[in-house]
Amino acid sequence: MPLIESAPALPMVRAVGVHKRYRREEVLKGIDLEVASGEVLCLIGPSGSGKSTFLRCINHLEKIDAGRVYVDGELVGYREGGDCLFEMHPREVCRQRADIGMVFQRFNLFPHLTALENVIEAPLRVRREPRPQAIQRARALLERVGLREKADAYPSRLSGGQQQRVAIARALAMRPKLMLFDEPTSALDPELVGEVLNVMRGLADDGMTMIVVTHEMAFARDAGDTVAFMDGGVIVESGAPGEILANPRHERTRAFLSRVIGARP
Amino acid sequence: MTRVVPLRRPWLWLGSAAVLVVAALLGLSIWRNPNIQHDVIVQFQFAPAILQGLRTTVVLALLAAVIGAVLGVLLAVMRLSPSPILRLASGFYTWLLRGTPLLVQILIWGNLALLFEHLGPFRTNDVLTPFVASVIALGLNEGAYMAEIVRAGIIAVDRGQNDAALALGMSHPLTMRRIILPQALRVILPPAGNQFISLLKATSLVSVIAGGDLLTASENISSANLHTIELMLVATFWYLMLTTITSVGQHFVERRLGKTGVGMHAAH
Ligand SMILES: Nc1ncnc2c1ncn2[C@@H]1O[C@H](COP(=O)(O)OP(=O)(O)OP(=O)(O)O)[C@@H](O)[C@H]1O
Ligand SMILES: [Mg+2]
Secondary structure: OHHHHHOOOOOOEEEEEEEEEEOOEEEEEEEEEEEOOOOEEEEEOOOOOOHHHHHHHHOOOOOOOEEEEEEOOEEOOEEEEOOEEEEOOHHHHHHHHHOEEEEOOOOOOOOOOOHHHHHHHHHHHOOOOOHHHHHHHHHHHHHHOOOHHHOOOOHHHOOHHHHHHHHHHHHHOOOOOEEEEEOOOOOOOHHHHHHHHHHHHHHHHOOOEEEEEOOOHHHHHHHOOEEEEEEOOEEEEEEOHHHHHHOOOOHHHHHHHHHHHHHOO | OOOOOOOOOHHHHHHHHHHHHHHHHHHHHHHOOOOOOHHHHHHHHOOHHHHHHHHHHHHHHHHHHHHHHHHHHHHHHHHOOOOHHHHHHHHHHHHHHHOOOHHHHHHHHHOHHHOOOEEOOEEHHHHOOHHHHHHHHHHHHHHHHHHHHHHHHHHHOOHHHHHHHHHOOOOHHHHHHHHHHHHHHHHHHHHHHHHHHHHHHHHHHHHHHOOOOHHHHHHHHHHHHOOHHHHHHHHHHHHHHHHHHHHHHHHHHHHHHHHOOOOOOOOO
């Protein structure tokens, strides 16, 4: 009993001193972050502060130059051996990515496939699920995001909000342990933002671990467990949404928030 | 109701009339030309030797197109691979084969026996018949051109597609095959159709190594009966038939591709 109590719950994501540079420009300058299992972390910050880059480091779409990223206790993209890090075989990287869902600002649905085909593609080809089972689950997922009747529509026939909801269903079809959202509503017309945020709220309520880059402060306040403010490649401060959004400690956070909230009341 | 009066375009009409007159005169000068024996054209238009050559031309073009397409995809993927060695190899291949005349390449393949008497356990001339040499020369050359076409197609696919596929755990080859190439096809097909038309005509070059194609057949006959122009007209007719059929086919394929609702540009 005491053994179990004292063992700290393993965080779902642990980033330690993550550095990333593009040529000369250092984009991430040492990111330290922990996201507990079931936690919803909202990442906010000005354009160019490195939010997208950090998300892409978590599923190894970008290689990091220093530091470590652990997802569910497993080092992402490398193997530890002595005091060296060995790059993983691409097959291993794919296996890790399969457990991490990602939703993009521009949806990135596969335009040559229908909504249903978008959702079943990876379960069929990566997980090698039997087709009937994959289709059945895909229909259930499309139903969950409110798009049951759009299963056979091509992305070009869907609105932005519908496309983004298909994209969420597509990511969920892999049964991820973690979902990464990179400004999922920034490319949407204002009236379509709500439907996507609602789906995300439902996910959060179901206990999905999520990292959400967003400018939707209302969402961060009521769906987020934690808000982290990023600027210039570092996390300036993080804490409960109420604290960070209402009483930011740092001047940079304050300046950013007044800009954002001023722009979008 | 106001009447719409179309703009008058006298020069357009005049120009069109002039073109028609010139075309008619040209046709007439061939038709009435005493130096052309029309009965020779009629005699050979469907002659077995000519039809055999025609078949060879078609087979040659199809084989070379298949080799070229496979090679083109391979070279394009190599060209875009993370490995500098593969990129360099692909670049070198394209540089070499696009940088030298096809005629020279055909002559080299046709005369390879002068360079290597044996290919492994076989005598070069037994393996590399004029037909085989023609297929190889045309196919390898076609590959270099297709590589550029395929590469342009792949590059035209939005980078986000690659990100999305990788993020789902799909491997690089799987992403290429299932996500990138099917989308690239739309960009690839129109220039690939033009490339095939060029190839149809380029097959005539293999007549220099007696490749057995339509032009070889025509030349064989004309060198015996000396009716050079007549036999070239016979060949011209067949080449035009082939390229016309290809163009029509290309048109339909492109129209179908445009219609299937596979909009590459998602509505935002
Ligand atoms: N592939 C790349 N090559 C070079 N520089 C890049 C690349 N991707 C991002 N950057 C640079 O890295 C910095 C951080 O970019 P990033 O996209 O992570 O910012 P962001 O916080 O997501 O901004 P936004 O809110 O505009 O999406 C920017 O200065 C950008 O120019
Ligand atoms: Mg971004």
